[in-house]
Amino acid sequence: MVRKSRGAVKAFKWTYLALVLAFLYVPIAVMIALSFNASVSRAEWTGFTFDWYAKLFESDAILAALEVTIEVALAATAVSTVLGTLGAIGMHAMKKGWASLLLNLSYLPMTTPDIVTGVSLMLMFIFMKIPLGKGTMLMAHIAFDTPYVLFAVMPRLKQMNPNLYEAALDLGCHPLKALYKVILPEILPGVVTGALLAFTMSLDDFVISYFTSSTDQNLSMVVYSAARRGVEPTMYALSTLMFLVILALLLIVNRRSSLEKM
Amino acid sequence: MVQDTRLIELKGISKSFDDTQVLHSIDLYIRKCEFITLLGPSGCGKTTLLRIIGGFETPDEGQVLFEGADMANVPPYRRRINTVFQKYALFSHLNVFDNIAFGLNLKTPEALGVKTRRQKREEIARRVGRMLKLVKMEGYEKRSIDQLSGGQQQRIAIARALVNEPEVLLLDEPLGALDLKLRKEMQVELKAMQQQLGITFIYVTHDQEEALTMSDTVVVLNGGRIQQIGEPKRIYDEPKNAFVADFIGESNILSGIMREDCLVEMLGVEFQCVDEGFAKDEPVDVVVRPEDVMIVGEDVGMLTGTVESVIFKGVHYEMMVNTGAMRWKVHSTTMQPAGSRVGMSIVPFNIHIMRKEA
Amino acid sequence: MKRSWYAAPYAVWMALFTIVPLLLVCYYAFTTRSGAFTTENLTRIFDYAPVLFDSLRLALYCTALCLLIGYPAAYFMASRDMSRSQSLAVLILLPMWMNFLLRTYAMMTLFENNGVLNTLFEALGLPRQQMIGTEGAVLVGMVYNFLPFMVLPIYTVLKKLDPRVIEAAEDLGANPVRVVTRVVLPMSVPGIVSGITMVFMPAVTTFAISRLMSSGMIYLMGDMIEEFYITMNNRNVGSAMSLVMMVLILISIGFLRKADPEGQGGGLW
Numbered sequence A: 001m002v003r004k005s006r007g008a009v010k011a012f013k014w015t016y017l018a019l020v021l022a023f024l025y026v027p028i029a030v031m032i033a034l035s036f037n038a039s040v041s042r043a044e045w046t047g048f049t050f051d052w053y054a055k056l057f058e059s060d061a062i063l064a065a066l067e068v069t070i071e072v073a074l075a076a077t078a079v080s081t082v083l084g085t086l087g088a089i090g091m092h093a094m095k096k097g098w099a100s101l102l103l104n105l106s107y108l109p110m111t112t113p114d115i116v117t118g119v120s121l122m123l124m125f126i127f128m129k130i131p132l133g134k135g136t137m138l139m140a141h142i143a144f145d146t147p148y149v150l151f152a153v154m155p156r157l158k159q160m161n162p163n164l165y166e167a168a169l170d171l172g173c174h175p176l177k178a179l180y181k182v183i184l185p186e187i188l189p190g191v192v193t194g195a196l197l198a199f200t201m202s203l204d205d206f207v208i209s210y211f212t213s214s215t216d217q218n219l220s221m222v223v224y225s226a227a228r229r230g231v232e233p234t235m236y237a238l239s240t241l242m243f244l245v246i247l248a249l250l251l252i253v254n255r256r257s258s259l260e261k262m
Numbered sequence B: 001m002v003q004d005t006r007l008i009e010l011k012g013i014s015k016s017f018d019d020t021q022v023l024h025s026i027d028l029y030i031r032k033c034e035f036i037t038l039l040g041p042s043g044c045g046k047t048t049l050l051r052i053i054g055g056f057e058t059p060d061e062g063q064v065l066f067e068g069a070d071m072a073n074v075p076p077y078r079r080r081i082n083t084v085f086q087k088y089a090l091f092s093h094l095n096v097f098d099n100i101a102f103g104l105n106l107k108t109p110e111a112l113g114v115k116t117r118r119q120k121r122e123e124i125a126r127r128v129g130r131m132l133k134l135v136k137m138e139g140y141e142k143r144s145i146d147q148l149s150g151g152q153q154q155r156i157a158i159a160r161a162l163v164n165e166p167e168v169l170l171l172d173e174p175l176g177a178l179d180l181k182l183r184k185e186m187q188v189e190l191k192a193m194q195q196q197l198g199i200t201f202i203y204v205t206h207d208q209e210e211a212l213t214m215s216d217t218v219v220v221l222n223g224g225r226i227q228q229i230g231e232p233k234r235i236y237d238e239p240k241n242a243f244v245a246d247f248i249g250e251s252n253i254l255s256g257i258m259r260e261d262c263l264v265e266m267l268g269v270e271f272q273c274v275d276e277g278f279a280k281d282e283p284v285d286v287v288v289r290p291e292d293v294m295i296v297g298e299d300v301g302m303l304t305g306t307v308e309s310v311i312f313k314g315v316h317y318e319m320m321v322n323t324g325a326m327r328w329k330v331h332s333t334t335m336q337p338a339g340s341r342v343g344m345s346i347v348p349f350n351i352h353i354m355r356k357e358a
Numbered sequence C: 001m002k003r004s005w006y007a008a009p010y011a012v013w014m015a016l017f018t019i020v021p022l023l024l025v026c027y028y029a030f031t032t033r034s035g036a037f038t039t040e041n042l043t044r045i046f047d048y049a050p051v052l053f054d055s056l057r058l059a060l061y062c063t064a065l066c067l068l069i070g071y072p073a074a075y076f077m078a079s080r081d082m083s084r085s086q087s088l089a090v091l092i093l094l095p096m097w098m099n100f101l102l103r104t105y106a107m108m109t110l111f112e113n114n115g116v117l118n119t120l121f122e123a124l125g126l127p128r129q130q131m132i133g134t135e136g137a138v139l140v141g142m143v144y145n146f147l148p149f150m151v152l153p154i155y156t157v158l159k160k161l162d163p164r165v166i167e168a169a170e171d172l173g174a175n176p177v178r179v180v181t182r183v184v185l186p187m188s189v190p191g192i193v194s195g196i197t198m199v200f201m202p203a204v205t206t207f208a209i210s211r212l213m214s215s216g217m218i219y220l221m222g223d224m225i226e227e228f229y230i231t232m233n234n235r236n237v238g239s240a241m242s243l244v245m246m247v248l249i250l251i252s253i254g255f256l257r258k259a260d261p262e263g264q265g266g267g268l269w
Helices: A006-034 A051-056 A060-092 A096-111 A114-127 A134-159 A163-170 A175-204 A207-212 A219-229 A233-261 B046-054 B096-105 B117-134 B150-162 B180-197 B208-214 B232-237 B242-247 C003-029 C040-078 C085-097 C100-111 C116-123 C135-160 C163-171 C176-187 C189-205 C208-213 C221-231 C235-259
Strands: B006-017 B020-031 B035-039 B061-066 B081-084 B168-172 B200-205 B217-222 B225-230 B252-260 B263-266 B269-272 B282-288 B294-296 B303-312 B317-322 B327-332 B341-345 B352-355
Touching: A006 A233, A006 C040, A006 C085, A006 C100, A006 C135, A051 A233, A060 A096, A060 A134, A060 A175, A060 A219, A060 C003, A096 A134, A096 C003, A114 A134, A114 A207, A114 C003, A114 C189, A114 C221, A114 C235, A134 A175, A134 A207, A134 C003, A163 A175, A163 B081, A175 A233, A175 C085, A207 A219, A219 A233, A219 C100, A219 C208, A233 C085, A233 C100, B006 B046, B006 B200, B020 B046, B020 B061, B020 B200, B020 B225, B035 B046, B035 B208, B046 B081, B046 B168, B046 B200, B081 B150, B096 B117, B096 B150, B117 B150, B150 B180, B180 B208, B200 B208, B208 B232, B217 B232, B217 B242, B225 B232, B225 B242, B242 B252, B242 B282, B242 B352, B263 B282, B294 B327, B303 B327, C003 C235, C040 C085, C040 C135, C040 C189, C040 C221, C040 C235, C085 C135, C100 C116, C100 C135, C100 C208, C135 C189, C135 C208, C163 C176, C176 C189, C189 C221, C189 C235, C208 C221, C221 C235
Parallel strands: B035 B200, B035 B217, B081 B168, B168 B200
Antiparallel strands: B006 B020, B006 B061, B217 B225, B252 B263, B252 B282, B263 B269, B282 B352, B294 B341, B303 B317, B303 B341, B317 B327
């Protein structure tokens, strides 16, 4: 019985997975298609157009949000890459007890629901009387980005021969110099992956930004407020662009990390 | 040749990791140009001791003196000591040349005896070339580390350390990852290199044969304590206690009682021996090497027994002989078939008496 | 300087931006606007018991659906005869990193009254449906967003499963159904546990999905917290709610940890 139906079993598996894939991607595909639809209505296709994309770049609000998004993402990536990489190196050299304490602390923002992270940070900024804007958004982004960098760098450090650093010292290297001459080149692939991941997460974030900034909006926040008002084709165009950028970044990250595992 | 000056002195070195004490008040001196081996089973503290000499660990108690000066505040990168690490620890982002040149690149031109940066580059190239020749790896400059075999990586690791002209080279189980044949070849080469360069080697291994082959002095460690220090032959022939006897080579270890000077009773039989200075009727450990047991006729043997098993070992046969009270391991070039009755005798010189461990 | 000190800025930053804010949530939860101690914020949550109940119920439905759909998907992806499953796995798992808001927005486009699905129904001669605003729509939005979070940990565990174990079971006379029920399923428990955590947690705390998929008709805990903080500007009650939600989540994680003590289900990676 098993042999004969093997082909059928395989076909069933493929069909099932294809359906799951369709469930996940058809809505996105439809939205991308609609972003090129000349009609404002979702109900009919009246021709192909780039108008909505053109409108996107005419809107001051969207351009401002784009600027905020990229500024925050770049700055958050830079800071969290440095913090996270140094953190990983330090934790790697630490005694077990302290390291596991710090590791648990790093898991905390990943296991806390986004909304709680968002409101708690908002509370703190209000408590410290820092106006909610680009600056607070940036600080919040650094807070949730840094663990991603840390967790991308840690495995590289663990794989590294523990004697490498000592070998550099042994050959006359000053500890700080050994850090960038030996350790950094060893863990660089992890650092780059971590930075890419941090950048993606920052571009991608909505909930935490929503709570930690009120004067400045990022792109996700623009989409949210527009979506609450109803559907708008320019938003389809904006979403499409964001999807494509994020997808490309994710594929690069994924490729990097699967190459590393080999 | 080993000189009499004491290059490194360890005084009362103790070290613990999280509640477990790995070194108990170690005293040891290392002479100039000596090939000294720290030998012991895993966990005996030999690597920790080496790392303390290298400056990678600080002792909880005790001092490390280098030519009489305390090294406590000298970091690894300022010690005139270089290390060949376990699994080599080569820098995989650098090629062979840059790995070897790593230490030299960190030096000022003056330290290399030249004036300009350009001369420094040339000097480095010259020294790296010389090292590659020493380790028989000429022509490999541009290779990446991943392209090398284990044995080749080993050679590069040695060259990388030696190019800095250290006074002492520390080697942490450097041959551990190589296969048997390559290991034997490298043993000979390492010993030759040490003699040619005239520097001190401190070598860590758990392989007793390796230790005996290469060293001027062997330090046997167990449980964080020095068991015995001595020349290889002395350690082999006169193990100080049952642990050393058992760890170095194969041996028959049994309990005995010293009846008087040069007379020990074991298994109910009195044997002549050459040891003196024990109390009358003091219980002792007796060690007899398998190759020191002579098979003789059943009627003339000091002990008699039945051959239980015979294994051919290449040069000799290894036989287990049961005398009723004990099974003896015997090495002999002539074979006695299993089941046959044999006599055994041991000459006084080959009976090693050791005080019982407390 | 010891190398462990390199972690100092990280440790300080993380403490400042995770622990301090969470402590502030606790502080606000137990104080009045003027700063006096009170438990009133917490008792006020009971007024909203139905909302709490709805959130839990929908999150449970969502988790169950994700498990039901996700387990077979993970199992098929990990099975040996799916030679090309590596890239398939990437495709199925990728959306978990993609902006959930955008994806919800895409789903909303399909479900709207004038949306794509209704257009399709009309073309097929079926009556138009009011979908946005129903619990069903919210649930679809949630499952759509959180399904990959269920698939990933189960897939990871199944992929690591030694195929020889399955062969051994077959060798010992287990038929395909038995192989699944007696060997594969029990061995993938850590993945299931991890998947349940990773779906339940965001599901019970979501606010934007319910808001968009119901045009604000269905009101969940997340929406309530948002409203108290942003619209009503009452951070004390909002904090009390956040606190209750955190405690609920910690309790459920605690329960789940018992089923997977070694945490083999893996984290986000």
